[in-house]
Amino acid sequence: MSDALALLALPFAASAVFVLMHAYLGVHVLRRRIVFADLALAQLSALGASVAFANGYAATSAAGFGYALLFTAIGAALLTLTRTLARYVSQEAFVGIVYVVATAATILVVDRAPQGAEHVKKILIGSILTVEPADVAKFAALYAVIGLLHWIARRPLLALSIESSPAGRTRAAVWICDFAFYLSFAIVVTSSVTTAGVLLVFSLLIMPAVIGSIFSDQLPVVLLIAWSAGIAACAVGLTASYALDLPTGAAMVTAQAGCLLLAGLAKVLLFVGIGERRRNLRIAIDALATAVLLSLLLSSAWLMIVPAGDQPILALVESATGIGPTRFLGAGQRDAYESAARDAVRFQGEVDRLDALEKAARYQGTPLSDDEVRRIASYQKTFNEMTRGERFVQEILRGKAQTRARWIIGVPGMLVALTGLLLLTRRHWKGYLDSRPPSVE
Amino acid sequence: MRAGLLGLVIGAAAQLAAPLVFLLPAPASAAVNVVATTTDLASLVREVGGNLVSVESIVPAGVDPEAFEPRPGDLSRLRHADLLMRVGLGYDYWLDALVRQIGDKRLMPGGEANVDASAGIPLLEIRGQSVVSEGGHAHGVANPHYWLDPDNAVTVTASIADALVRIAPAQREQILANRAQFLSRLATARARWSETLAPFAGTKLIAYHNSWPYFARRFRLDVVAFIEAKAGVSPSPAHLAQVISAGGKANVRAIVHEPYEPDDASRLVARKLSVPMARLAITVGSIEGTNDYLALFDYNVATLAKALGARSPLAQ
Numbered sequence: 099m100s101d102a103l104a105l106l107a108l109p110f111a112a113s114a115v116f117v118l119m120h121a122y123l124g125v126h127v128l129r130r131r132i133v134f135a136d137l138a139l140a141q142l143s144a145l146g147a148s149v150a151f152a153n154g155y156a157a158t159s160a161a162g163f164g165y166a167l168l169f170t171a172i173g174a175a176l177l178t179l180t181r182t183l184a185r186y187v188s189q190e191a192f193v194g195i196v197y198v199v200a201t202a203a204t205i206l207v208v209d210r211a212p213q214g215a216e217h218v219k220k221i222l223i224g225s226i227l228t229v230e231p232a233d234v235a236k237f238a239a240l241y242a243v244i245g246l247l248h249w250i251a252r253r254p255l256l257a258l259s260i261e262s263s264p265a266g267r268t269r270a271a272v273w274i275c276d277f278a279f280y281l282s283f284a285i286v287v288t289s290s291v292t293t294a295g296v297l298l299v300f301s302l303l304i305m306p307a308v309i310g311s312i313f314s315d316q317l318p319v320v321l322l323i324a325w326s327a328g329i330a331a332c333a334v335g336l337t338a339s340y341a342l343d344l345p346t347g348a349a350m351v352t353a354q355a356g357c358l359l360l361a362g363l364a365k366v367l368l369f370v371g372i373g374e375r376r377r378n379l380r381i382a383i384d385a386l387a388t389a390v391l392l393s394l395l396l397s398s399a400w401l402m403i404v405p406a407g408d409q410p411i412l413a414l415v416e417s418a419t420g421i422g423p424t425r426f427l428g429a430g431q432r433d434a435y436e437s438a439a440r441d442a443v444r445f446q447g448e449v450d451r452l453d454a455l456e457k458a459a460r461y462q463g464t465p466l467s468d469d470e471v472r473r474i475a476s477y478q479k480t481f482n483e484m485t486r487g488e489r490f491v492q493e494i495l496r497g498k499a500q501t502r503a504r505w506i507i508g509v510p511g512m513l514v515a516l517t518g519l520l521l522l523t524r525r526h527w528k529g530y531l532d533s534r535p536p537s538v539e
Numbered sequence: 540m541r542a543g544l545l546g547l548v549i550g551a552a553a554q555l556a557a558p559l560v561f562l563l564p565a566p567a568s569a570a571v572n573v574v575a576t577t578t579d580l581a582s583l584v585r586e587v588g589g590n591l592v593s594v595e596s597i598v599p600a601g602v603d604p605e606a607f608e609p610r611p612g613d614l615s616r617l618r619h620a621d622l623l624m625r626v627g628l629g630y631d632y633w634l635d636a637l638v639r640q641i642g643d644k645r646l647m648p649g650g651e652a653n654v655d656a657s658a659g660i661p662l663l664e665i666r667g668q669s670v671v672s673e674g675g676h677a678h679g680v681a682n683p684h685y686w687l688d689p690d691n692a693v694t695v696t697a698s699i700a701d702a703l704v705r706i707a708p709a710q711r712e713q714i715l716a717n718r719a720q721f722l723s724r725l726a727t728a729r730a731r732w733s734e735t736l737a738p739f740a741g742t743k744l745i746a747y748h749n750s751w752p753y754f755a756r757r758f759r760l761d762v763v764a765f766i767e768a769k770a771g772v773s774p775s776p777a778h779l780a781q782v783i784s785a786g787g788k789a790n791v792r793a794i795v796h797e798p799y800e801p802d803d804a805s806r807l808v809a810r811k812l813s814v815p816m817a818r819l820a821i822t823v824g825s826i827e828g829t830n831d832y833l834a835l836f837d838y839n840v841a842t843l844a845k846a847l848g849a850r851s852p853l854a855q
Binding site: 101102104105106109172220223225227228336339341342343344345346440449450454456457460461462465468469471472475478479482 | 603661666681740743752755756759760773774775776777779781784797800801807
């Protein structure tokens, strides 16, 4: 456990700092209705970092930051300009174009650079797990300054976020305010993308802000909810990534989405009037029941049509209940299945044992001669083939078992699913008839 | 399906580019055109072929050959090849789609101009017969990094000499002399490398990717863990914690890292264990000063010895 704490403390601190800044900016983005603008800016920042990378600078160096900021600032200027064009075409169209072009350009720029593919991937998923203490301090200081500036200019900024041409302000003032907003946004995104990756930065910007906005429209309340939810989701994501052995950035993004889903459910089930709550609960239960029954129906049909094919739901039931496919085999075949499973493990064990033997001889005792290594390799090849043979036997027998289970499981499964669906539909049909105004006779 | 589509696109591009080929300078007609998949094989071909051959490699130095995607230009390069040298063992699997696209029987697997350099090598870490992803490494038949054992160069240069003599029988004496001369330089250098690394026999290391079994066997090193749990996937926190704890228990002395791998995880492990990080090259030319096969080992041996000798953290 202490291993986990030592490893996760810094990424958690970094993600908390990110949430504080990004969720606040996300609220602005939501109110401006330009959700994809931040994705576009994040991608432009990634393009800048890639240009720096192709020129031989590290993404975290001053030059790397400079390039990324330059590209993001150009993006900020473009977004400011498109506000005037929004009369003719939706601003979202421009934002989408900026995003796609920036992504394509990133791939072109790093194409021939060593580590280029690795770099593109890293820009997407980030490396928050390996963030260094100095970086976290740097982020905190930078965001404190930007947060302070936003606090000072909060009135005009908020006004602009709510309406695009507020009364009593000149066009130049609107432009300057807009550009200042996008620029501060650009600096924040530029700093975080190289560490957290485009995906995580985007989710930290939007998801906590959406959660906050579901429950309130008062800025302080929205922010408080967004910050707590965002930080909690980061903690859950990091813990899950450790406990379930998952890539960190992707796990954190999924955790944010899970938090959003829970918040949505809580909103419709808990934070509404008693009558509506009951109605929503019924809808939720019906939806869940329909989903379960439909997958049972499809899975039963699939088992009857292609019994030997992949049966994901059946496999899930098998692994959950511990009931293997041997249940539907005769005694002889069951023995064959079980001995194939045992032998596969035994042969694989032999391969591993030879591996360990060869590996130990690399650095201790008398080194193995080339011929001894060749002999080990040839044994391993044989054992590998035998393992594959046993696995093949298992596959064939599993297919046979499923063919036999085809009607035994498929027919009752389908009947249960159909009955359930019928009952659900009937209840809704009756409800629909009752709610119809009585016809005039 | 995807490979098919890719092949189609490349094929179409090659069709379009075909009329332009005559614009390229024609290769000197006397030289044997050799295309090697990696710079390492290209370097060995240069040693054996000398001025009888003109050698090109497909994967640029410093690009991960296991993550390489061929370009239309590689097709025209292959079209002019008299001889194709490949690493084999599933390492340069993308070559098969390319030669199928060209349709020249000589260049296809089993063809007279298609030489698999892994023939006759004592292979390590055998993994079955097909390209499978097991134990975290998408390696095919066996661990493919066999050129990192200098003694295996004896076998590889034999395959090269064989193939060249078949194509240019008149130059047999020259080819054999070139090889003998290279092998004598290799033997001298090999003695020097073994001497430099002898004090570090049995030393425990952590590597980013499982590229070093042949090197470790030859120089008696023990790679106890790999930072990358699955090829091309960044390590999860649980795996990193495991690597750090295993490294601490085994008294690991350095982290071995390849230049094209992301280095933040390696840096983190080095920091936690307070050991230096050694940036080693697995291919010729991927780091400055590794311009041919012998220089590759000169560089790797010197860098590793320096990292193990001086225990200052994060020494590159």
